[in-house]
Amino acid sequence: MNIYVCIKQVPDTETKIKLNPDQSGIDTAGIKWIISPYDELAIEESLRLRDKNPGSTVTVLAAGPARVVESMRTALAMGADNAIHVELPEAADNNWVAKSLAGALKKEPKVDIIFTGKEAIDDGAAQVSQLVAEYLGISYVTVVLGIEYLPSGVKCKREIEGGSFEMVEASYPVLIAAQKGLNEPRYASLPNIMKAKKKEIKVLKTSDVGTSESDQKIRYKNYQLPPPKQAGKKISGDPAAQAKELARLLHEEAKVV
Amino acid sequence: MSKVLVIAEQRDGRLKKSTFELIGASAAAGNETHVALLGEGVTGLAQELAHYGAKKVHIADHAGLKFYTSEAYSKVLFPLIQSLSPSVIMASHTPTGRDLMPRLSAKLNVGLASDCTQLAFEGDQIKVRRPVYAGKATVEVEFLGSGPRIATVRQNALGVPKPDASRTAETAQLSVDLGKIAAQVTEVVKGTSARPDVTEAAIVISGGRSLKNAENFKILEETADVIGAAVGASRAAVDAGFRPHRDQVGQTGKVVSPSLYIACGISGAIQHLAGMRTSKVIVAINTDSEAPIFQLADYGVVGDLFAIIPLLKEELKKIKEH
Numbered sequence: 001m002n003i004y005v006c007i008k009q010v011p012d013t014e015t016k017i018k019l020n021p022d023q024s025g026i027d028t029a030g031i032k033w034i035i036s037p038y039d040e041l042a043i044e045e046s047l048r049l050r051d052k053n054p055g056s057t058v059t060v061l062a063a064g065p066a067r068v069v070e071s072m073r074t075a076l077a078m079g080a081d082n083a084i085h086v087e088l089p090e091a092a093d094n095n096w097v098a099k100s101l102a103g104a105l106k107k108e109p110k111v112d113i114i115f116t117g118k119e120a121i122d123d124g125a126a127q128v129s130q131l132v133a134e135y136l137g138i139s140y141v142t143v144v145l146g147i148e149y150l151p152s153g154v155k156c157k158r159e160i161e162g163g164s165f166e167m168v169e170a171s172y173p174v175l176i177a178a179q180k181g182l183n184e185p186r187y188a189s190l191p192n193i194m195k196a197k198k199k200e201i202k203v204l205k206t207s208d209v210g211t212s213e214s215d216q217k218i219r220y221k222n223y224q225l226p227p228p229k230q231a232g233k234k235i236s237g238d239p240a241a242q243a244k245e246l247a248r249l250l251h252e253e254a255k256v257v
Numbered sequence: 258m259s260k261v262l263v264i265a266e267q268r269d270g271r272l273k274k275s276t277f278e279l280i281g282a283s284a285a286a287g288n289e290t291h292v293a294l295l296g297e298g299v300t301g302l303a304q305e306l307a308h309y310g311a312k313k314v315h316i317a318d319h320a321g322l323k324f325y326t327s328e329a330y331s332k333v334l335f336p337l338i339q340s341l342s343p344s345v346i347m348a349s350h351t352p353t354g355r356d357l358m359p360r361l362s363a364k365l366n367v368g369l370a371s372d373c374t375q376l377a378f379e380g381d382q383i384k385v386r387r388p389v390y391a392g393k394a395t396v397e398v399e400f401l402g403s404g405p406r407i408a409t410v411r412q413n414a415l416g417v418p419k420p421d422a423s424r425t426a427e428t429a430q431l432s433v434d435l436g437k438i439a440a441q442v443t444e445v446v447k448g449t450s451a452r453p454d455v456t457e458a459a460i461v462i463s464g465g466r467s468l469k470n471a472e473n474f475k476i477l478e479e480t481a482d483v484i485g486a487a488v489g490a491s492r493a494a495v496d497a498g499f500r501p502h503r504d505q506v507g508q509t510g511k512v513v514s515p516s517l518y519i520a521c522g523i524s525g526a527i528q529h530l531a532g533m534r535t536s537k538v539i540v541a542i543n544t545d546s547e548a549p550i551f552q553l554a555d556y557g558v559v560g561d562l563f564a565i566i567p568l569l570k571e572e573l574k575k576i577k578e579h
Contacts, residue, residue, distance in 0.1 A: 011390065093368065121508050166442045169440065
């Protein structure tokens with residue numbers, strides 16, 4: 001099978017976000033970049049599927065500035081066979097990214113299955129998976145907790161609200177967006193990290209994938225940090241007094257119960 | 258004033274509260290508010306949408322729409338959007354809305370502002386703000402080019418308006434031709450919990466690793482049931498196996514915006530705070546008075562949650578019975 005994984009590089013979850021002085025974006029100095037956690041699940045799933053189907057290959061794709069290559073090396077160290085980097089500016093929106101990834105995938109001889117994370121933890125928009133599938137004209141299943149692989153397609157367990165889930169059947173080629181619980185991603189071993197440094201990463205430009213700045217449909221501006229919160233009320237006393245006072249305040253003052 | 262299309266959402270014949278939020282916000286701004294209502298056996302729900310301000314409800318009532326699929330919904334909505342040509346299209350950022358709207362935005366060749374927490378109508382445009390880095394910052398979304406402005410809106414962000422049962426809406430049945438659907442939902446398996454989802458609930462009570470084990474979450478559940486709350490958890494509690502991932506609040510879990518968030522035994526790691534900081538009222542109960550969660554708390558209780566929560570449950574019961 002020809003298996004593809006689209007990943008995004010994001011700031012580590014522990015990152016304290018600082019803004020540029022002109023509020024046009026975040027200050028990226030000192031940020032530790034990681035593969036978005038849901039994309040790690042996508043990589044893991046692709047490797048497991050490849051290993052069950054001898055002769056298969058896993059190709060990892062990322063669109064973005066030069067720094068994303070580092071995350072692609074991590075994916076190669078986890079076990080991916082090939083990597084394709086589509087060069088895009090930092091501020092490219094979901095649409096431009098997705099159209100570029102789809103453009104890169106269209107150049108591949110055959111695509112059987114594509115894995116992604118259900119959303120990236122920086123932007124949190126949950127758009128690129130669906131957009132890539134739509135631009136390729138294939139089916140997608142998002143927020144997937146479990147996959148049964150059949151000869152002609154997949155049967156997925158898709159999480160919806162309230163602990164409920166849907167069973168979705170789709171034929172190949174299909175895009176699957178992973179949710180936590182799908183698997184436990186592996187760590188890259190040191191020898192594999194060393195080997196991954198030597199692997200070739202194919203580089204594509206927007207002209208190669210048929211996109212341009214006109215594919216940018218939205219722009220983020222006027223970044224703001226959340227307003228500092230005013231000091232709250234401390235409720236003291238013994239537990240009985242605290243419970244009573246808290247219930248009273250929630251009912252009478254905040255009017256939320 | 259502009260022409261707005263709201264994509265309604267229902268499950269098992271019950272409309273979602275978040276749909277009323279969207280209709281209410283649009284109608285309150287004086288817009289000509291159209292609603293698309295899709296499903297099987299849903300025609301009877303149209304007038305309820307009117308109570309919140311829908312002017313016209315476009316209904317697709319069809320056996321093939323019993324379960325949501327992005328393909329079937331797109332096949333109904335795309336022609337509707339082309340004939341109606343609204344200047345704004347809105348859906349809730351729910352498992353359905355977030356799955357569907359990118360597909361529609363690509364078909365319409367326009368941008369999509371996802372998971373907005375602030376929305377204002379300005380002429381035939383919308384001004385929206387959304388969180389990034391799970392709420393560690395927010396951004397304004399500028400739409401480039403022409404075409405309808407599309408947004409998905411976080412649940413509970415706009416508030417549910419008071420319904421007015423005297424209002425009625427015009428209705429129209431859409432012709433439905435679904436053709437072949439490639440990805441089929443074969444079954445919907447219901448969750449066993451009677452409690453609301455953390456993203457939908459008006460009140461969320463969350464527990465951290467201080468709960469010590471899965472069984473101890475029972476004290477949170479019992480309290481939650483008194484006030485109709487959902488039960489959430491920190492990543493530490495989920496990683497320790499106390500709760501399933503679907504209950505996790507934070508940057509790698511769910512981002513919530515309830516009217517009341519009660520954090521029990523949660524110290525307030527940056528990734529957790531990111532997931533709940535837009536809650537309207539925040540309560541923190543923790544033995545450590547230096548815990549970062551207290552910086553966000555409107556009401557801080559330094560103490561042992563095992564002593565306080567059962568007493569709080571009784572106090573809340575008294576209020577509810579009153």
